[in-house]
Amino acid sequence: MTMREITIDHLGDIARGAAILGTGGGGDPYIGRLLASSAVRTHGPVRLVPLDEVGDDAVVLPVAMMGAPTVMVEKLPSAEQVGLAARTLATYLGKELTHIACAEAGGVNSLIPVVAAAQLGLPLVDADGMGRAFPELQMVLPTLYGIRATPMSIADEKGNRGVLDTVDNHWAERLARSATIDMGCSAMISNYAMSGAQARESLVPGTLSLCAELGARVRQARAEHADPVARVVERLGGRKLFSGKVVDVARRTVTGFARGEARLSGMDADTGSEMVLKFQNEHLVAERDGITEASVPDLICCLDRESGEAVTTEGLRYGQRVVVIAAPADPRWHTPEGIELAGPRYFGYDIDPVGVSA
Amino acid sequence: MRIGIDVGGTNTDAVLLDGRQVLASVKTSTTEDVTSGIVAAIDGLQRQRAFDPAAVQAVMIGTTHFINALVEAHRLAPTAAVRLSLPAGASLPPMVDWPQRLVDAVSGRSYLVHGGHEFDGRHIAELDESELRKAADDMGAAGVRSVAITSVFSPVNAEFEARAAEIISAQLPDVAISLSHEIGRIGLLERENATVINAALRELAAHIVDGLAASVSGAGITAPLYLSQNDGTLMDVDFARRYPVATFASGPTNSMRGAAVLSGLDTCAVVDVGGTTSDVGVLRQGFPREATTDVSVAGIRTNFRMPDVLSIGIGGGSRVRGNAGDVTVGPDSVGYELTSKALVFGGDTLTATDIAVATGRVEIGDPSLVAHLDRGLVRAALDRIAADVADVVERMRTSAEPLPVVAVGGGSVLLPDELSGAGTVHRPENYAVANAIGAAIAQIGGEVDRVYAIEPGRREAVVEEAKQEAVDRAVAAGASPASVGIVDFDEVPIPYLPGNATRIRVKAVGDLQLGA
Numbered sequence: 001m002t003m004r005e006i007t008i009d010h011l012g013d014i015a016r017g018a019a020i021l022g023t024g025g026g027g028d029p030y031i032g033r034l035l036a037s038s039a040v041r042t043h044g045p046v047r048l049v050p051l052d053e054v055g056d057d058a059v060v061l062p063v064a065m066m067g068a069p070t071v072m073v074e075k076l077p078s079a080e081q082v083g084l085a086a087r088t089l090a091t092y093l094g095k096e097l098t099h100i101a102c103a104e105a106g107g108v109n110s111l112i113p114v115v116a117a118a119q120l121g122l123p124l125v126d127a128d129g130m131g132r133a134f135p136e137l138q139m140v141l142p143t144l145y146g147i148r149a150t151p152m153s154i155a156d157e158k159g160n161r162g163v164l165d166t167v168d169n170h171w172a173e174r175l176a177r178s179a180t181i182d183m184g185c186s187a188m189i190s191n192y193a194m195s196g197a198q199a200r201e202s203l204v205p206g207t208l209s210l211c212a213e214l215g216a217r218v219r220q221a222r223a224e225h226a227d228p229v230a231r232v233v234e235r236l237g238g239r240k241l242f243s244g245k246v247v248d249v250a251r252r253t254v255t256g257f258a259r260g261e262a263r264l265s266g267m268d269a270d271t272g273s274e275m276v277l278k279f280q281n282e283h284l285v286a287e288r289d290g291i292t293e294a295s296v297p298d299l300i301c302c303l304d305r306e307s308g309e310a311v312t313t314e315g316l317r318y319g320q321r322v323v324v325i326a327a328p329a330d331p332r333w334h335t336p337e338g339i340e341l342a343g344p345r346y347f348g349y350d351i352d353p354v355g356v357s358a
Numbered sequence: 359m360r361i362g363i364d365v366g367g368t369n370t371d372a373v374l375l376d377g378r379q380v381l382a383s384v385k386t387s388t389t390e391d392v393t394s395g396i397v398a399a400i401d402g403l404q405r406q407r408a409f410d411p412a413a414v415q416a417v418m419i420g421t422t423h424f425i426n427a428l429v430e431a432h433r434l435a436p437t438a439a440v441r442l443s444l445p446a447g448a449s450l451p452p453m454v455d456w457p458q459r460l461v462d463a464v465s466g467r468s469y470l471v472h473g474g475h476e477f478d479g480r481h482i483a484e485l486d487e488s489e490l491r492k493a494a495d496d497m498g499a500a501g502v503r504s505v506a507i508t509s510v511f512s513p514v515n516a517e518f519e520a521r522a523a524e525i526i527s528a529q530l531p532d533v534a535i536s537l538s539h540e541i542g543r544i545g546l547l548e549r550e551n552a553t554v555i556n557a558a559l560r561e562l563a564a565h566i567v568d569g570l571a572a573s574v575s576g577a578g579i580t581a582p583l584y585l586s587q588n589d590g591t592l593m594d595v596d597f598a599r600r601y602p603v604a605t606f607a608s609g610p611t612n613s614m615r616g617a618a619v620l621s622g623l624d625t626c627a628v629v630d631v632g633g634t635t636s637d638v639g640v641l642r643q644g645f646p647r648e649a650t651t652d653v654s655v656a657g658i659r660t661n662f663r664m665p666d667v668l669s670i671g672i673g674g675g676s677r678v679r680g681n682a683g684d685v686t687v688g689p690d691s692v693g694y695e696l697t698s699k700a701l702v703f704g705g706d707t708l709t710a711t712d713i714a715v716a717t718g719r720v721e722i723g724d725p726s727l728v729a730h731l732d733r734g735l736v737r738a739a740l741d742r743i744a745a746d747v748a749d750v751v752e753r754m755r756t757s758a759e760p761l762p763v764v765a766v767g768g769g770s771v772l773l774p775d776e777l778s779g780a781g782t783v784h785r786p787e788n789y790a791v792a793n794a795i796g797a798a799i800a801q802i803g804g805e806v807d808r809v810y811a812i813e814p815g816r817r818e819a820v821v822e823e824a825k826q827e828a829v830d831r832a833v834a835a836g837a838s839p840a841s842v843g844i845v846d847f848d849e850v851p852i853p854y855l856p857g858n859a860t861r862i863r864v865k866a867v868g869d870l871q872l873g874a
Contacts, residue, residue, distance in 0.1 A: 030659075031547075034450055071477050074546045075510050078449040157446040158482070184476040317650075319755050
């Protein structure tokens, strides 16, 4: 299925699918979906361009929201704020933008670029920088290709904007995080400006189509009283790890991130076993009876057992019946450089990554 | 003595209590004007057990009237939503995700004004008073009669909402004003939606409350009148005029609170089996656990205090289909047509009530009309009901600790004496009027729900401060100081925010201070 444009009717499926690829993070996409609906209603459908059709000289700009989802649901962002971030960077670069892209596939940030594209009247590239969601902004495949996060722009709703030019991508994360807090913890950013050639090389193709397709599969499976989880696993080429009930969730805030663990007690074929999910916004490690079954960079998704909807790490609570699935990340995440950037050790788990195959 | 009344969609139930002892209980039909049904119910109590109206110390009423008015889009006032947020928030104006039918029903108008706070209390922008005055002019010209004011992060700092209310009232003294920080939580659209709904119901609330007061005083009762709230505490009539939205979920809450008193269990799961659904909630220290997620009301997302209730389509009127091997119960129901459609009433539809009668657990209608039913089918249908209800109860548990189950409501005869995974089912006396009893024994509460920046070493002090404030609020609302205690405490760190930002919720509750 190749999607050539995004209309209001696609947004629900995209949000649902993005929440799955968000692997427990990415926030509640509700506000993102409303903003995207409003932008598409005002400016018309957004043209979606397959990655391989982006010309070499294209100027591609990923846009995203940075900050606390808790703040975003209170201090609502505006479409103008999203457009401002992109325009600020283009002005700094002295280039005419040709395409908008997604930095990550997950919750809010798969929909913010739709808002930007609608508002600026630009096509959106059907791709993203991760093929999933990660918590820090240097964790994108373009980092592996030497593409710099900066210059990057950051904009708030008041019209304040800044451009950062940092020595490396880790500093970009650090300085942007402080600016975000001063801006009231909900900012729009634009970074990893790249040529069309760089985009084709470094982005993960087809992500928005994939989100829409995953969302549609879940919706259709429910309508047919079929198993939505199985349809997701099949499409992602992944594996069902565990079916169980949440029996304990422990959370703590460490340097601004919500870290924690959820314990699941097995049901059906998994009765008698236990799974522990370890997360920092996103699910990072899944252990079954003490043995690691899957880990970052691969995708670990927790889905509601009946509805197939993604359960965010914030939304985990005792008694939920969930199915944990794992799916392979883009193979480039499994190179030594990819593992260094987003493997288990980066997140403080002293284990080698455990890959998933169907 | 006190009187508890629950005005449901179908039945108006009333009880006369002395302390916690039930002296009389009646079930009457709810009338269209509500008040005559209440008068009939009080008469019914009087006939069952004559009492001196002057000896009644308080009357508590739980009503579904306001939520029904919203669902039916009936008698809603022309309402304006004022949001203090600019330059933030313009892309998603008030009522952005409402069903058009309801926007029309409230003649919804919106105004965006500069103002609002950041998460840490800084101003997004200064409140623009001239913009507000211009908005008030426009509202006056448009015939707006009720205004909902929402400011960004008002649960952290409500100064702008209060100031905006002064300005609008000065210009439009006759409009009712609802402030969001008094109604909902963090989550602007959901809190604003709840506030607009409240505003739209203000005129109807004044009318209904007057009617309730008249029907009570018409019965010679001079005691104060209270309405029960979503959280199982009481509000006085002035509060009810201002916050009708706080009565929305009082029905299930009253059933649960009544179940607690009747069974003597204050931490339990309650299954309230009605005609079309079974509602399952959880009581902690005698109060319903609140929903932590947004709750949709008439298709509108809101985030005010509501009990966490899970419903399944199993009730006395549920249709029973299939055979012993593949029986299904519900989710569709014959509803109010039970008395013409069920087999025991000479109808042609097999319902859950027929199953209950066939087992001999209860005698309704003509038992001989179900004597022919296949015993295997009857057994299978009961097992189906028990399994489905047990599953919902299991879902509602939030910890591994065992949770006793209390069954109330007219349809609770459908439940077995044991539920798998839950053990014995408690079926207290007076179970059919648990809701009216819940209204009668309701208490007075005070709540604090705020985001605090907790400095190192200050956690204990901050928590103490929050608890004391909740206690003070309960006393200010009419609770007897000696009886007030903390019934709920919740502390959640907020990710991505600096300064160890933590959301603290505390609820204190005490007995109503009865007549001097």
